[in-house]
Amino acid sequence: MSCLEVKSSSTGVLEKPNLPPSVPNVTYKIFLCGKTASGKTWTMNRLTGQEVAGQHVETVGVQCSNVFWPMKIGNRLILFRLELWDAGEASTRQYTHVLPVCREGVDAVLVCCSASDREGWLDLPRAVAEATQPADRAAVAVVLTRWDQFSKREVTEAEVEAFEASRGVPVVRLGAAASDPAQEMAHTAPTLNFLCRRLWQRDQELLAIK
Amino acid sequence: MASCTLVGLAAASGVPLFVRHSGPGKAPAYALIGSLNGVHVFGESHGVTLCSTRTQNASLTWKTYHDSIRLVLIRGSEVDADSCDSRLLDLMFASLVLLQGLDNLTSGTNVERLKRDIRPSYLLLDELLSRAVGSSDKPGFSHLTGCAECILPPEQHMLQNELEKYAEGADSSCACVVMHGQVVSGTRSFWSLSNTELVLLPLLVATNAFTVARDVPIYLPDKSPNVPFRMLVVKLTGHVHVVTLCGPTPSLSEIIRLASSSWAPVYQVLESMTTLLPWNIAPGLLAQIDHSVIGEESRSPSLNTAKKAAALQAVYRSVVGPLLQPPAVPPDDFPSRLHPDHTPLESYVCTDNYKVYVMQSSSYHLLVLYPPALPIQIARKAFCSLAKLFPITWPHDLISRDNYFCYINKWHLNMSSLSVLHHNLGHHHDK
Ligand SMILES: Nc1nc2c(ncn2[C@@H]2O[C@H](COP(=O)(O)OP(=O)(O)OP(=O)(O)O)[C@@H](O)[C@H]2O)c(=O)[nH]1
Numbered sequence: 001m002s003c004l005e006v007k008s009s010s011t012g013v014l015e016k017p018n019l020p021p022s023v024p025n026v027t028y029k030i031f032l033c034g035k036t037a038s039g040k041t042w043t044m045n046r047l048t049g050q051e052v053a054g055q056h057v058e059t060v061g062v063q064c065s066n067v068f069w070p071m072k073i074g075n076r077l078i079l080f081r082l083e084l085w086d087a088g089e090a091s092t093r094q095y096t097h098v099l100p101v102c103r104e105g106v107d108a109v110l111v112c113c114s115a116s117d118r119e120g121w122l123d124l125p126r127a128v129a130e131a132t133q134p135a136d137r138a139a140v141a142v143v144l145t146r147w148d149q150f151s152k153r154e155v156t157e158a159e160v161e162a163f164e165a166s167r168g169v170p171v172v173r174l175g176a177a178a179s180d181p182a183q184e185m186a187h188t189a190p191t192l193n194f195l196c197r198r199l200w201q202r203d204q205e206l207l208a209i210k
Numbered sequence: 211m212a213s214c215t216l217v218g219l220a221a222a223s224g225v226p227l228f229v230r231h232s233g234p235g236k237a238p239a240y241a242l243i244g245s246l247n248g249v250h251v252f253g254e255s256h257g258v259t260l261c262s263t264r265t266q267n268a269s270l271t272w273k274t275y276h277d278s279i280r281l282v283l284i285r286g287s288e289v290d291a292d293s294c295d296s297r298l299l300d301l302m303f304a305s306l307v308l309l310q311g312l313d314n315l316t317s318g319t320n321v322e323r324l325k326r327d328i329r330p331s332y333l334l335l336d337e338l339l340s341r342a343v344g345s346s347d348k349p350g351f352s353h354l355t356g357c358a359e360c361i362l363p364p365e366q367h368m369l370q371n372e373l374e375k376y377a378e379g380a381d382s383s384c385a386c387v388v389m390h391g392q393v394v395s396g397t398r399s400f401w402s403l404s405n406t407e408l409v410l411l412p413l414l415v416a417t418n419a420f421t422v423a424r425d426v427p428i429y430l431p432d433k434s435p436n437v438p439f440r441m442l443v444v445k446l447t448g449h450v451h452v453v454t455l456c457g458p459t460p461s462l463s464e465i466i467r468l469a470s471s472s473w474a475p476v477y478q479v480l481e482s483m484t485t486l487l488p489w490n491i492a493p494g495l496l497a498q499i500d501h502s503v504i505g506e507e508s509r510s511p512s513l514n515t516a517k518k519a520a521a522l523q524a525v526y527r528s529v530v531g532p533l534l535q536p537p538a539v540p541p542d543d544f545p546s547r548l549h550p551d552h553t554p555l556e557s558y559v560c561t562d563n564y565k566v567y568v569m570q571s572s573s574y575h576l577l578v579l580y581p582p583a584l585p586i587q588i589a590r591k592a593f594c595s596l597a598k599l600f601p602i603t604w605p606h607d608l609i610s611r612d613n614y615f616c617y618i619n620k621w622h623l624n625m626s627s628l629s630v631l632h633h634n635l636g637h638h639h640d641k
C-alpha cells in the first residue's frame with residue numbers, strides 16, 4: 001500500500017479532489033470522542049492539515065471536516081473520504097441532539113485521551129467500551145494526545161503496549177505538529193494510512209459476515 | 211498601523227476576564243488594566259460615568275454591560291475615540307452574547323467558568339479587532355457601517371430562488387448564502403435580523419471557514435438573547451457557505467445531504483462567483499473604470515492596501531455620522547448635528563497622503579480615494595462619472611425586487627460600493 005498527497009481542506013460538500021473519474025471513492029464517518037481538552041479538535045485539525053491552537057478552546061456544538069486520502073490497495077488506487085466528526089464535550093452534555101448525530105452511521109470511533117491526564121488514562125477501558133454500540137460494528141482506536149509533551153507524560157510506553165495487547169485496541173500517537181507542511185504530512189500520513197487500511201479491512205470483514 | 215486592545219472585566223469585582231490585542235506592540239500589563247478599571251470605578255463612586263478619554267498616545271473607551279461585564283477598548287492611535295469605538299464595543303459584547311447567551315454571560319458567579327466560556331468568542335473578537343486596526347486580510351467595513359456586507363452576483367435572482375427552496379427543505383425561514391463573510395443572498399427573515407446580528411453572523415461563519423459543516427448553538431443578541439438556535443453551516447465550495455438557523459430538526463447529517471443535493475445543480479454558478487473577488491463586482495464592470503479616476507501606482511506609491519483601507523476607514527469615521535447620515539439609522543432619527551436645516555450630501559477630506567471624496571446617494575455612501583495632488587474639482591468630476599458607472603445606481607433596480615424590499619426599507623444598506631472601490635484601488639496599486 002502506498003499513498004499520495006491531496007489537498008483537502010478547502011473543498012466544500014459539492015467538490016472532491018481532481019482525480020480521474022475511474023478512481024473509485026469510498027466515504028467513511030469517523031467520530032472523535034473523549035472528555036474535554038482530551039485533544040479531539042486538535043486531532044481533527046492535525047489530520048485535516050489545519051493550524052492547531054496552543055490553548056484549549058472548548059468546541060461549541062458539532063463540527064465536521066473531510067480528509068481526502070488516495071491510497072493504493074493491492075494495485076488499485078482508491079480515494080478515501082474520511083468524514084471526521086468532532087463535538088465539544090460541554091455541548092454534548094448540554095444538548096441532546098449532539099451525540100446521536102455523531103454516532104449515527106459511524107464507521108470508526110477514535111477515543112481521544114491525553115497522555116498528561118492520568119485519570120483519563122485509567123478511565124480509558126471504560127471510555128473505549130462505551131465508545132461504540134455493538135450494532136455499529138465500528139472500528140475503534142485510541143488517540144493518545146500530548147504524547148509529544150514529554151515532561152508532562154503520565155503514561156509510560158510499557159503501559160501503552162500492555163493496553164494494546166490486553167484490549168486489542170490500537171493506540172495512535174500523532175507526535176508534535178510541524179510548522180513545515182511537508183514534514184507535517186510525514187507525521188500525519190501514517191495515521192491516515194492506518195485508518196484507511198483499518199476501515200477497508202473492516203468492510204471486507206463485514207462483507208464476509210454477510 | 212495603530213494597535214487596538216480589548217479588555218474584558220467582571221464589572222463587580224474588577225477581575226480581568228480576557229485581553230485581546232491586535233496590531234504592533236504588546237497588550238497592556240495587568241497592573242495598567244487594573245488602573246484602567248480603577249479610574250472607571252473611581253468615577254462611578256462619584257456619580258460620574260467615564261465614557262472615553264484620550265492620552266498622549268492612545269484613546270480609551272469604557273462601556274459596562276448589564277452591570278456585569280465591562281469592556282475597555284484601547285486604541286493606540288492619533289484618532290480620538292468616537293461613536294464608532296462605542297459601537298465597536300457593542301459589537302464585541304454582542305459577540306460574547308452570540309455564543310454564550312445573555313443570562314449565562316451576565317448572571318454567572320463563577321469567574322473561572324466565565325473566562326472559559328468566553329474563549330470560543332475569541333475568534334470573532336480578534337476578527338473585529340484586526341478589522342479595527344486594518345490588518346485583516348479581508349478588509350471590510352461592516353464593523354463601521356453596522357450593515358451586512360453584500361455581494362451581488364449577476365445570478366443573484368437564481369441563487370435567491372435556490373436559497374428559498376433550500377430553506378424550505380431545511381424547515382427554516384432564516385437562511386443565507388455567504389462568501390468570505392459577505393452575504394450573497396438571504397431569506398426575508400434573515401434580512402429581518404437586527405443590524406448587529408447581520409454584521410456578526412457572516413463574520414462568525416468566516417472565522418471558521420475550514421470545517422465542511424457545523425451545528426453551532428447560537429443566541430441572537432437582539433432577537434433571542436437567551437434561547438439558542440442551531441446555526442447549521444454547510445460549506446458548498448471552497449468560498450461559499452450556506453447557513454440556516456433551525457430548531458431541533460433537521461440533524462447535521464440531514465442538512466449535509468440536503469445541501470449536497472440541492473446545490474449541486476448550481477455548482478458552476480457558485481464557483482463562478484469567485485470572479486467577483488476581491489472587488490465584489492463583475493469583471494465587465496470593473497474594466498469600465500477609468501484608471502485616472504482611481505489613481506495609479508505612480509500617484510500614491512506611499513499607500514499600500516492596508517493604508518488605503520485605513521484611510522477610507524478614517525474618512526468614513528470622520529464624515530459619516532458627524533456629517534452624513536449614518537446608514538444603520540433610519541432617516542428620521544437623524545437631525546444633522548452641524549446643519550439642522552439642510553442635509554449635506556457630499557464631502558471631501560484632504561491629507562498629505564490622500565484625498566477622499568464622499569457622497570451620499572439615496573441610501574448609499576460612496577467613498578473614493580485619490581492621490582493627494584489631484585485638484586478637488588477634477589476629483590469631483592471623476593467621481594461623478596464613476597458614480598454613474600457604479601452600483602450606486604442599484605437601489606432603483608433593487609427596490610423593484612420584492613426580495614430586497616425589506617432590505618432597503620430597513621436601511622440595511624449595501625456598502626459593497628465602498629469596498630468595491632477600495633479593493634479596486636488595492637489592485638491597481640499593488641500589482
Ligand atoms: N502539544 C500537543 N498539544 C495538544 C495535543 N492534544 C491536545 N493538545 C492541547 O490541548 C488543548 C485542548 O485540546 P482540544 O483538542 O481543544 O480539546 P477537545 O477534546 O476538543 O475539548 P472540547 O472541545 O472541550 O471537548 C489544545 O488546544 C492543545 O493545546 C497534542 O497531541 N500535542
Ligand SMILES: [Mg+2]
Pocket residue numbers: 040041042057058059086087088089
Ligand atoms: Mg474541541
